[in-house]
Amino acid sequence: MTLPIRPTVQGLSGERFQVTYHLQGNEAEARAKAIDITLEQTVEFPDDLVPDGDIRTHIVGRIEEFAALEPDQFVATISFAIESGGHELPQLLNVIFGNISIKPGIRVAKLHLPASLARHYRGPRFGVVGWRALLGVPTRPLLMTALKPMGLGAAELADIAYRCALGGLDIIKDDHSLTDQPFAPYHERVERCAEAVARANQQTGLRCQYMPNVTAPAGEVLERAHFAKQAGAGALLICPGLAGLDTMRTLADDEALGLPISSHPAFYGSMVTSQHNGIAHYALYGQMQRLAGADSSIYPNFGGRFAFSEEECRSIAAGCSDPLGQLAPIFPTPGGGMTLQSIPTMRDVYGQDVIYLIGGGLHRHSADLTENVKYFLKLVQA
Amino acid sequence: MTLPIRPTVQGLSGERFQVTYHLQGNEAEARAKAIDITLEQTVEFPDDLVPDGDIRTHIVGRIEEFAALEPDQFVATISFAIESGGHELPQLLNVIFGNISIKPGIRVAKLHLPASLARHYRGPRFGVVGWRALLGVPTRPLLMTALKPMGLGAAELADIAYRCALGGLDIIKDDHSLTDQPFAPYHERVERCAEAVARANQQTGLRCQYMPNVTAPAGEVLERAHFAKQAGAGALLICPGLAGLDTMRTLADDEALGLPISSHPAFYGSMVTSQHNGIAHYALYGQMQRLAGADSSIYPNFGGRFAFSEEECRSIAAGCSDPLGQLAPIFPTPGGGMTLQSIPTMRDVYGQDVIYLIGGGLHRHSADLTENVKYFLKLVQA
Numbered sequence: 235m236t237l238p239i240r241p242t243v244q245g246l247s248g249e250r251f252q253v254t255y256h257l258q259g260n261e262a263e264a265r266a267k268a269i270d271i272t273l274e275q276t277v278e279f280p281d282d283l284v285p286d287g288d289i290r291t292h293i294v295g296r297i298e299e300f301a302a303l304e305p306d307q308f309v310a311t312i313s314f315a316i317e318s319g320g321h322e323l324p325q326l327l328n329v330i331f332g333n334i335s336i337k338p339g340i341r342v343a344k345l346h347l348p349a350s351l352a353r354h355y356r357g358p359r360f361g362v363v364g365w366r367a368l369l370g371v372p373t374r375p376l377l378m379t380a381l382k383p384m385g386l387g388a389a390e391l392a393d394i395a396y397r398c399a400l401g402g403l404d405i406i407k408d409d410h411s412l413t414d415q416p417f418a419p420y421h422e423r424v425e426r427c428a429e430a431v432a433r434a435n436q437q438t439g440l441r442c443q444y445m446p447n448v449t450a451p452a453g454e455v456l457e458r459a460h461f462a463k464q465a466g467a468g469a470l471l472i473c474p475g476l477a478g479l480d481t482m483r484t485l486a487d488d489e490a491l492g493l494p495i496s497s498h499p500a501f502y503g504s505m506v507t508s509q510h511n512g513i514a515h516y517a518l519y520g521q522m523q524r525l526a527g528a529d530s531s532i533y534p535n536f537g538g539r540f541a542f543s544e545e546e547c548r549s550i551a552a553g554c555s556d557p558l559g560q561l562a563p564i565f566p567t568p569g570g571g572m573t574l575q576s577i578p579t580m581r582d583v584y585g586q587d588v589i590y591l592i593g594g595g596l597h598r599h600s601a602d603l604t605e606n607v608k609y610f611l612k613l614v615q616a
Numbered sequence: 617m618t619l620p621i622r623p624t625v626q627g628l629s630g631e632r633f634q635v636t637y638h639l640q641g642n643e644a645e646a647r648a649k650a651i652d653i654t655l656e657q658t659v660e661f662p663d664d665l666v667p668d669g670d671i672r673t674h675i676v677g678r679i680e681e682f683a684a685l686e687p688d689q690f691v692a693t694i695s696f697a698i699e700s701g702g703h704e705l706p707q708l709l710n711v712i713f714g715n716i717s718i719k720p721g722i723r724v725a726k727l728h729l730p731a732s733l734a735r736h737y738r739g740p741r742f743g744v745v746g747w748r749a750l751l752g753v754p755t756r757p758l759l760m761t762a763l764k765p766m767g768l769g770a771a772e773l774a775d776i777a778y779r780c781a782l783g784g785l786d787i788i789k790d791d792h793s794l795t796d797q798p799f800a801p802y803h804e805r806v807e808r809c810a811e812a813v814a815r816a817n818q819q820t821g822l823r824c825q826y827m828p829n830v831t832a833p834a835g836e837v838l839e840r841a842h843f844a845k846q847a848g849a850g851a852l853l854i855c856p857g858l859a860g861l862d863t864m865r866t867l868a869d870d871e872a873l874g875l876p877i878s879s880h881p882a883f884y885g886s887m888v889t890s891q892h893n894g895i896a897h898y899a900l901y902g903q904m905q906r907l908a909g910a911d912s913s914i915y916p917n918f919g920g921r922f923a924f925s926e927e928e929c930r931s932i933a934a935g936c937s938d939p940l941g942q943l944a945p946i947f948p949t950p951g952g953g954m955t956l957q958s959i960p961t962m963r964d965v966y967g968q969d970v971i972y973l974i975g976g977g978l979h980r981h982s983a984d985l986t987e988n989v990k991y992f993l994k995l996v997q998a
Contacts, residue, residue: 236985237776243767245798270921277765278791280976284765293767317798318766322833324858325795328882332792332855333952335885336922383659383666384700385625385675394619409660410714413707416627416699451704452834452863473714476706478860481834500710503717508890539652540718570715594662603618 243288250313252298252346253330257308258339258510264308267340268297271312274333293318307510309343321354323480323526331513342513345521345558352559358529359486360494361562362555362587365529368468368494369404370441375581375614376589377402377607378445378496378567379596381427382409388418392426394603398596399434399442401607405589406431407471408447410498420446420458428466443468445496448485449477459485459493469494469529475501479526486527496567496589497528507541515546520553524564530589534570535580544583551584565589577613590614625670632695634680634728635712639690640721640892646690649722650679653694656715675700689892691725703736705862705908713895724895727903727940734941740911741868742876743944744937744969747911750850750876751786751823757963757996758971759784759989760827760878760949761978763809764791770800774808776985780978781816781824783989787971788813789853790829792880802828802840810848825850827878830867831859841867841875851876851911857883861908868909878949878971879910889923897928902935906946912971916952917962926965933966947971959995972996 255271257264269281272295277284284290292315299311319326331342358364366372379398381391395406406427414420424446431444444467448458455477459470470493474482485495499519505512506519513522515533523531531554534540536547547568555563566584569591580590592610599606637653639646651663654677659666666672674697681693701708713724740746748754761780763773777788788809796802806828813826826849830840837859841852852875856864867877881901887894888901895904897915905913913936916922918929929950937945948966951973962972974992981988 236779236979236983236988237765238768238772241768241772243799244769274921276793277767278762278793278975279765280980283976283979289765289767293765318793320795320797322795324831324833324855325793325797328793328795328831328855328858332858332882333885335857335883336881336889336916336924337885338889338923380660383619383661383671383675385659385671386620386623387626390620390623397618411658411660411700411707411710413702413704413710415702415707417625449706449710451706452837452860452866455834473706473710475717476710476714476860476862478834478858478863480858481860481863484834499718500714501717503715503719504887504890504894507718507720507893508886511889512886534718541720542718593660594665597618597665598662601618606618 237285241285241287241289243292246288246292246315246317247350249316249348249350251316251348251351252311252313253342254309254311254344256303256341256343257310258306260306261308265300268300268310268312271295271334271340272297275329276314276318278333316351323483327479339510341510342517344517347559349559352561355525355561356487356527357524357561358527358564359492360529361564363562365494365565369443371404373586375586376404376565377611377614378405378407378589378591379403380407380409380591380593381412382593384409384411385417388423388426391418391423392430395427395444396430396434397603398607399431400438401604402438402440402611403442403607405443405445405469407445407496410447410449410471410473410500412447413449421461424462424467425465432466445469445471447471449473452481455481456484456488459491463491463493467493469496471496471498473498473500474526475499479522483527494529495527496530496532497523498532514549516549516553519550521558524554524558524561528564530565530567532567532569532591535568537576538570540570548583567591569593619667623667623669623671625674628670628674628697628699631698631730631732633698633730633733634693634695635724636691636693636726638685638723638725639692641688643690647682650682650692650694653677653716653722654679657711658696658700660715698733705865709861721892723892724899726899729941731941734943737907737943738869738909739906739943740909740946741874742911743946745944747876747947751825753786755968757968758786758947759993759996760787760789760971760973761785762789762791762973762975763794764975766791766793767799770805770808773800773805774812777809777826778812778816779985780989781813782820783986784820784822784993785824785989787825787827787851789827789878792829792831792853792855792882794829795831803843806844806849807847814848827851827853829853831855834863837863838866838870841873845873845875849875851878853878853880855880855882856908857881861904865909876911877909878912878914879905880914896931898931898935901932903940906936906940906943910946912947912949914949914951914973917950919958920952922952930965949973951975
């Protein structure tokens, strides 16, 4: 044995957080996977080389629950010392699903964060209640659209934003594919669109928000966000799959910024598409976005052009609002092919605390964009 | 129609980059997926709403190749205007695999980057040749280990580092689970370990490098990296799945830093584990790490405790060295359960330009860590 014997571990509080995993295989295989998680996610050492003492007792994960879920699927809830996550989001995610993301047949189902851990995370700065207060819309579902297609110039995008805002839309976001391309450079686009929305607000008396996409090179995200705020943007869009979940957190935590945030699911899709690997919709698009500071989590709605089921979408909405430490509930924001026809079903599924994201469908209804917005808004209010 | 008719798109060079996708389904289904990619990854608009003119001609992706690969699997190579990626890595990744990551049955197989795009990326600052020069090891495979298990204090980890460096190891990295926990705080750990390795180097006359893990909250990565350099660290470890690929790029691009970088695969696993979704090993652990500035890409070797096949590992090694613009070849760095027995096979697969990462196996061989290192080094040199 080459390691110190019976080491004590400094700084442990004894408090633990838990992660529920779904494990594929027969009982013996699933149990082996559970044991593997306890090691792989912590000491990353073969069991027989783990020193006795605090490391074995407190650092190695602990199986708190193990039960059959369905044939060849088991559920295991495993606890970890809260200090293993070091109160840093990247490392917390690493303990939850670092190395074992590479092993097939393991899926993160749910996070259980005690108050002692959750209080290290602000989470959403606004949440449902705070964002509604900013907009002055107390109860009905909110309506959001995306400025597109890629290729239009800043003036053209601003014109679309103006016409949408005139109709009473609540939030007008950049398409997530608009960053800083030559055809609509970031700073020009943000200035023009923010101005266009402000001009419409002066006419309507409403508080429509322009929400630029600040997904950018790592060193430029905060700078772009602050520029957006100065230009009059009312909210921010970011793709944490591309920029990092913790980058989104820095936006939410920035006191001087103080803008609500929508997260976009780009690049993170393969984490959910395989039923038995990755991270469940509930945890990835609900809990993790919220933990990382999103006030709204955008995802593809059921019945649109993506393959999420109604049940998966319901689970995302639950992950956005189920108790999670002191973190405020956030808006599920279904998009991706919403149509007029889908609104009644969506009302049943999501209730009032939802942001409907409508893109192409808004342009299809008639040739008058402002009228289209009014029409959708009436449907949403009904 | 609510959009401007026949818009011209500003700033297009006419140059395009290509992505090869593998698509599941019969020919009609696969072709529909290919067409879908051309729209979803660019204009994100229904085809009939896409304005004629430059947007349809240049912005929408173009199917350059479509062919059968095997029953119910097709290959499509699709080109995109290089400006759609805006010369920013997050947006380039977004065009490659943003929204369509959420659609099942689509897998990124390979990137083809013309010189006009690749020259916007430095990629690895050192690569195989540069890192070898730093170490003074011109031809043989390099040997790396990880300091662990989580829970040890900084002094204990430094002692392990010292004993490993005395044996002649080339690179001693933090386990990727060591960040800034109370039991081994970042700054203390880095100072102690760097000092221990420097002390060993004075005795051996070698140039062993200590490689701390700078995976950290978004605003602290660069600060930790510079602290590490000041303390005498010779290289850096980061988990781009947790911190963001573009965060790794900022480390590689930082002139004042100038340290070689290993990327660790934590959290990115579910992108490869499902055969028909996500990103191929070649592209994710080879090309993308290299594009984002890694000088070595760590991944689980075949035959260890993970499930990668020999073929998948060969493909990663190819992705680390196949021509990719002007980007230097980097070291494939297989780890995850390497044993004495596996060395001959690994030599056949990887040849000389490889870093062998050995963790637990190094502690198992005998009770004398320094002797264990010497023994492994002899095997690697053989």
